[in-house]
Amino acid sequence: MRALLAFLRNTWRGLTAMRTALTLLFLLALGAMPGALLPQRSLNQQKVTEYIAEKGWWGGFLDRLQFFDVYASAWFSAVYVLLFVSLIGCLLPRTWEYFEQMRAKPVLTPRNLARMPHHASAESAASPDLVIAAAKRRLKGWRLVERAEEGGARSVSAERGFLRETGNLVFHFSLLGLLVAFALGKMFGYEGQVIVQSQGGQYCNSGVYNFDTFRPGLRVDGTDLNQFCVKVDDFHATYLHNGQAQTFQADIQYQSGDDLETGTWRPYPLQVNHPLRTAGDRLYLLGHGYTPLFTVTFPNGEVRTGSTQWRPVDELTLASEGATKFDPPGVTDDEQRRKNQLAITGLLAPTAVFQGELLDSAFPEARDPAVAVDVYRGDLGRDSGRGQSIFTLDPKVVKDGKVTKVARQNLKVGEEIKLDDGTAIRFDGVRDWVSLQVSHDPTQIYVLAFAVLVILGLVVSLTVKRRRIWVRATPQEDGRTVVEVGGLARTDQAGYGEEFGSLSRDLLKEES
Structure with missing residues (x-):
């Protein structure tokens, strides 16, 4: 035991x-x-x-x-x-020791000041009382105590630099607070991402079902999110000559607080690294891409439009892939409806270049958009009860033969493709979409405050030095007084020699 x-x-x-x-x-x-x-x-x-x-x-x-x-x-x-x-x-005992030291008086003056790392002495015609009074004036701002000694001698013990340990404790407690704030932020914060179409697309922070991806904290169930709505009016991007993005800006309007009741929309130019802060959340602009616009005219004359975002597969040129899916109109039989679903898949090039029949993109800006599409007809698996990506056609339905490729063609804006049953698919151009991120971190201000305190505490602990100084005035038989000054650095002595030299010269000069 x-x-x-x-x-x-x-x-x-x-x-x-x-x-x-x-x-x-x-x-x-x-x-x-x-x-x-x-x-x-x-x-x-x-x-x-x-x-x-x-x-x-x-x-x-x-x-x-x-x-x-x-x-x-x-x-x-x-x-x-x-x-x-x-x-x-390790902090609790050090804190208690620090408070004990703060209440304690400076240590007694050593018997032999000549053994101190720093020492100086001189004789004075002034009495020990006058010498000590002058020393106390010179050491104003130091923690000091005056003592009477044997033989009529008097001394002063002074010390300075307690802020060093204060800075040290502030640094470590702030570091601890920083860790606690990070942990609480992970517990009570959340982060979600959503893609919103420009030219009027909207998003409301009313539930997790509105996000494309959602990462809740350990204590967040998604039922009590901060309420606000965003509407994306337009998107602007500028690029360097090599295609590298220079600026992104989404012109948005938002509602929060009382605006939700009054229907008031407030404009805001959302830019990368310049989030919108509202309702206790931050809304970031992460990136953007393009949505191809298709118009499908079915054999019965009914017209439908599709505007599903496609995801970039080349970050430099924003060449994108995706799948825009349609259900046939006017079909009441579920089996017939499933067998005649359409999927338009392929490659979107914002600035099209062709190498023979092969389509590629030369620049990320939508200067001359075109698409290379494969059109599939059949049961896309949309009613299977299993989730599927909006960006791709389920490879399982292709492998099982549930869908059939019925056409392949390159299309520029305004061009169309005719299917074997008379269906016409026209490419009408592109629309921007933006990727937004909603972040909620209730400890953000505390993290900032603790980070500032960490830096301040570190600076203080590195710049302030603990040091001590003693002054003893001993009367002599001839009526003169021997004045001794001793000094000790409690930490690194760098720089204390100059300070002690200045102090000792001042003290001995006044009394000589």
């Missing part, structure tokens, strides 16, 4: 040592690196799947080590918790 207690005591001492806290902080930063370098499931499941498939056994090994779920992994959480315990365990 005694051995067990000794082991636990030594383990606790080791865990709460400052060097252990610094080691755990380093491990936490090191452990966060895979989260920045590798795709994470919480952000993009598809990229994680592609990465594992591409890397083979190495990808599977990293997956078993939870490198694609870093911030939810057992090892990252263990380091995080141990860092909390270590910081608290």
Whole structure:
């Protein structure tokens, strides 16, 4: 039992040592690196799947080590918790010791000041009382205490630099507060992404079903989101000559608070890294793409339009792929309706260039859009009860022969393709869509405040130095007074020699 207690005591001492806290902080930063370098499931499941498939056994090994779920992994959480315990365990005793030192008086004047790292002495015609009074005036602002000694001698003990330990404690408590704020932000925050069409597309932050992807905190169930609505009027982008994006701006209108009751819309120019802050949330502009516009005229003369966003597959030229799907009109029989569904898939080029019949995009701006489409007819699986991507045609229905390719053709704006049953599909151009992200972090202000305090505490602890100085005035038989000045730096002595020299010269000059 005694051995067990000794082991636990030594383990606790080791865990709460400052060097252990610094080691755990380093491990936490090191452990966060895979989260920045590798795709994470919480952000993009598809990229994680592609990465594992591409890397083979190495990808599977990293997956078993939870490198694609870093911030939810057992090892990252263990380091995080141990860092909390270590910081608290080493800060509480240091704080109590700090308050004890603040209440304590400066230490007694050493008997032999000549043994101090810094020392100077001189004789004065003034009495010890006058010498000490002058010294106290010169040391104004220092914590000091005057003492009477044997033989009529008098001395002053003074010290300065307690702000160093204050800054040290502020730094470490702020670091602890920063970790707590981050943890609470992950618990009570949420983040969602949604694609909204320009030219009047709307989004309301009223429930998780309005998002394309939604990542709730551990204590968020999605039933009590902050209420606001956004309408995208237009989108503008500028590009460099090489196609690199220079500026993105979405001209939006938004409603929040009382505006939802009055129907008031407020304009806002939403730009990258310049979020809209409303209703306690932040709305970011992440990116944009294009939506091809198709008009389908069915054999019975009925006309339908399709405007489903396609996703970019080339970030430089914004060449995009997707699938626009239609149900046939005027068909009441479910089986016949499913057998005659249409899917328009292929490649969209904002600025089209052709190499023979092969379509490619030369520039991300929609200067001369064109599409290379494959048209499929059959049961698309939309009524199967299983979710499917809006960007692709389910490969299973193609493999099972439930759909048939009925046409392939390149189309420029205004051109159309005729199907074997008389259906006409016309390409009418493109429309911009924007990708928006809604972020809610109730601890954002606290994170900022703690981050500022961390920097301030670190600056104070690195610039302020603990030092002590003693002045002793000893009367002599001839009526003169021997004045001694001794100094000691409690921390790094760099720079204290100059300060002590200036102080000692002033003190001895006044009394000589």
